[in-house]
Amino acid sequence: MPWIFSSAGRTTAPASSALSPGFHSGEPAPAVRLDAVSKVYGRGASAVHALRGVDLAIPRGSFTAVMGPSGSGKSTFLQCAAGLDRPSGGTVWLGDQELTALDETALTRMRRDRVGFVFQAYNLMPSLTVEQNITLPLRLAGRRADSDWLARITDQVGLTGRGGRRPAELSGGQQQRVALARALVTRPEVVFGDEPTGALDTMTAKEVLALLRRTVDDLGQTVVMVTHDPMAASFADAVLFLADGRIVDRMAAPTAERVADRMSRLGAWA
Numbered sequence: 001m002p003w004i005f006s007s008a009g010r011t012t013a014p015a016s017s018a019l020s021p022g023f024h025s026g027e028p029a030p031a032v033r034l035d036a037v038s039k040v041y042g043r044g045a046s047a048v049h050a051l052r053g054v055d056l057a058i059p060r061g062s063f064t065a066v067m068g069p070s071g072s073g074k075s076t077f078l079q080c081a082a083g084l085d086r087p088s089g090g091t092v093w094l095g096d097q098e099l100t101a102l103d104e105t106a107l108t109r110m111r112r113d114r115v116g117f118v119f120q121a122y123n124l125m126p127s128l129t130v131e132q133n134i135t136l137p138l139r140l141a142g143r144r145a146d147s148d149w150l151a152r153i154t155d156q157v158g159l160t161g162r163g164g165r166r167p168a169e170l171s172g173g174q175q176q177r178v179a180l181a182r183a184l185v186t187r188p189e190v191v192f193g194d195e196p197t198g199a200l201d202t203m204t205a206k207e208v209l210a211l212l213r214r215t216v217d218d219l220g221q222t223v224v225m226v227t228h229d230p231m232a233a234s235f236a237d238a239v240l241f242l243a244d245g246r247i248v249d250r251m252a253a254p255t256a257e258r259v260a261d262r263m264s265r266l267g268a269w270a
């Protein structure tokens with residue numbers, strides 16, 4: 001399925017019912033779908049239009065980077081797409097579930113069970129071991145860890161044999177690997193990353209990005225990552241460019257050079 005996006009007008013069929021996000025029957029729903037999503041902070045003369053009618057469909061098993069100048073709406077997009085905040089208008093779907101139709105309790109459960117997050121800050125619990133940190137989302141959901149899956153993701157992020165350590169005994173890159181395993185443990189519909197390598201040196205950042213890439217290639221995970229870094233974006237299958245609350249471009253098979261060039265033309269680093 002292609003990435004479908006538009007901010008100026010609708011390019012996708014409108015959602016017709018709560019369980020049919022407007023795609024042909026038999027075709028799997030995209031992992032994430034936004035229809036005419038807008039977000040306005042404040043009111044009247046001080047209102048800020050952070051998102052302006054974003055239409056977007058992100059295919060399952062893809063790695064998407066979201067870039068744009070400061071203030072273009074990247075964090076707002078992530079917050080609305082991940083169900084951390086509600087848009088002012090439009091609809092957001094996670095798989096076949098419309099997030100914007102859920103009440104707060106259901107939305108909290110949805111985030112906990114079907115969304116993984118990797119932020120710039122690792123947000124690990126210092127008193128818990130690596131394994132306890134990884135399995136925390138399951139314990140919060142009252143679910144047991146599947147030992148095969150736990151072993152697989154621990155291996156995938158290169159932490160086999162380190163399950164008994166505490167976060168303070170790990171490097172920054174290792175801590176971010178724990179955070180990634182924790183994001184994967186519930187087998188989420190989507191892993192959302194907000195500058196996940198922002199606190200890491202270039203070498204370590206590349207290792208973590210390669211891991212994110214492998215979760216897409218080996219585990220079929222869908223990853224959506226906001227970043228300022230063209231090198232980070234080059235690990236994705238596609239880059240979406242936001243400017244002034246609109247998706248203004250998309251680049252497939254990105255390279256760091258082409259992404260940097262596109263960002264310069266958006267005035268990001270003028």
Ligand SMILES: Nc1ncnc2c1ncn2[C@@H]1O[C@H](COP(=O)(O)OP(=O)(O)OP(=O)(O)O)[C@@H](O)[C@H]1O
Pocket residue numbers: 041042048049050068069070071072073074075076077
């Ligand atoms: N809680 C808020 N209240 C009012 N305005 C906000 C709020 N959050 C964001 N904005 C405004 O919305 C616009 C988009 O902000 P957003 O944080 O989504 O951009 P961004 O692309 O993530 O920026 P950056 O790269 O600097 O983090 C900006 O003009 C910002 O000032």
